[in-house]
Amino acid sequence: METVGFDENGECMQKVIIWYRLLLKRNTKQITAWLMTAALLLLLLVVQGIHMPSGKTMTIGLYCEQDGNMERTLCEDLENSHSRFAFVNYQDKEQMYKEVQSGKLECGFLMQSDFTERVRQDNWKKCVTYIANPFTTKGEVAKETFFAAFFKEYSGKLLAQSEKEIFTTQDKKRLEKMQKSSDDFLQSDFFYTDIVPVDTKVKKVQDNHDAYPVQGIFAVFLLGIMYFANAKRYEPKGIWVQHAFPNRERFLFACVQELAAVTIPAVVGFVLLLFVPQSRGLGQELLSFVIFLVYAIIWTALYAKIPSSAEGFLAYGIVMMAIAVIMCPVFWNVGAYIPVMRYLKYLIPVGVYV
Structure with a gap:
């Protein structure tokens, strides 16, 4: 059997494009890809109708x-x-x-x-x-x-x-x-008011009560799709195509496979995200989304290598999505109460998007 490997003629990018085109074509023909996209749209429409109370409400x-x-x-x-x-x-x-x-x-x-x-x-x-x-x-x-x-x-x-x-x-x-x-x-003036000048050297305390339920659910959903795109290795009697590649290309193929799996729901969901009231504008949304996508693809490809069985793979996926919702400001901002969480959230790809 001849295995396809890296060469010195710059054909790596061509292989990536071919892999991506074939995998995307396969996904467009699968009903599950469209069902996941429909589920994502429905979920985003439901979440965008939820009004999260603001810490500034008086x-x-x-x-x-x-x-x-x-x-x-x-x-x-x-x-x-x-x-x-x-x-x-x-x-x-x-x-x-x-x-x-x-x-x-x-x-x-x-x-x-x-x-x-x-x-x-x-x-x-x-x-x-x-x-x-x-x-x-x-x-x-x-x-x-x-x-x-x-x-x-x-x-x-x-x-x-x-x-x-x-x-x-x-x-x-x-x-x-x-x-x-x-x-x-x-009605008497019981208190004497003494207004002291503001110390301009003191850093302004940032309001950390903001949460991003629509963007957060969108990112968590895509993170789950990317992670579970690696589930084929545990299919019974299945042939894992990545066995045909050497170790160096195996990881690259896993990343391309995740990108192809997430393309349809990501594009459709991102377009919807631009029109919801919670949208942060095209520039910020696009920049945050691109950074999230690159980080998430690499992160999930590495994370998917940890479990050694199908049961473990499922458990790791559930834990991953639960931690993402808890640590990142999806429905609430934990960093407002536990300051260190403002930085720990970046250990998870969702944290760079919300």
């Missing part, structure tokens, strides 16, 4: 099931407050729930229909429903802000109740004087 929803005096006053105080949160009063409860669920709102507060009555009866426990999603990070601070505004309104009732308990009888003028003193305290 909007809080408010909804009152009944338009009572206390509810109205409380909502007005929160909407006009000088806190870092922007409180928005909703007229549709379902809309507020949906926007919390989608991440447009950081969280929401729903005041029950008997809110005012229960407060008057001192039965105020669980009279407000706190609405959050699994990605809510500032909910506890928002609850403190809400409770502070509520206590400002509720303190008047406490004051009237305490006045009666202390003096046994109520006196309107005395109560008004006590309430005025309470209001003066609540």
Whole structure:
């Protein structure tokens, strides 16, 4: 049997082109290649519709099931407050729930229909429903802000109740004087603000809450296709064509085989990626994608050599894709919480793309 090897006449590139053309032609005739492309498109369309909550979201929803005096006053105080949160009063409860669920709102507060009555009866426990999603990070601070505004309104009732308990009888003028003193305290400048100049030598802290679900899923999917393109070596009674090559060309053929396997879904998926709202622009997407593709082809060809059996090959593939999703900012940015992960993610090809 004659084996094809490298020569000194520069025919290596011609061989690569021939291999790629033949392998790509074979893939275009296989229904599995088109099914994988369709699955990728469907997955990208689903993922691009998912709104990942941003770490910068500062909007809080408010909804009152009944338009009572206390509810109205409380909502007005929160909407006009000088806190870092922007409180928005909703007229549709379902809309507020949906926007919390989608991440447009950081969280929401729903005041029950008997809110005012229960407060008057001192039965105020669980009279407000706190609405959050699994990605809510500032909910506890928002609850403190809400409770502070509520206590400002509720303190008047406490004051009237305490006045009666202390003096046994109520006196309107005395109560008004006590309430005025309470209001003066609540509105007083308790804090003195001292603004210090910014040290320009301090590096700006980068916002690491960004995640790229569409690009991330696209890259993980392609990484899986490239890796599992090497599965033919484990086919029962199969003839692994790479045995016909010497060791030097065997690795090169594996890379070409991966490139041919990923070409159709990569081209179709990349075109779709340019039109989704999460697109970063043609220039950045193309540059990142080319770097990812080159890195991923070499990386998966080497990684596929590690397992020694079909079962191990499958397990290694599953672990590879799971680690890629966890380590890289696909659905969440682990580097925002574990700084070293900002650099470790580059050990996986997906990390250079997202």
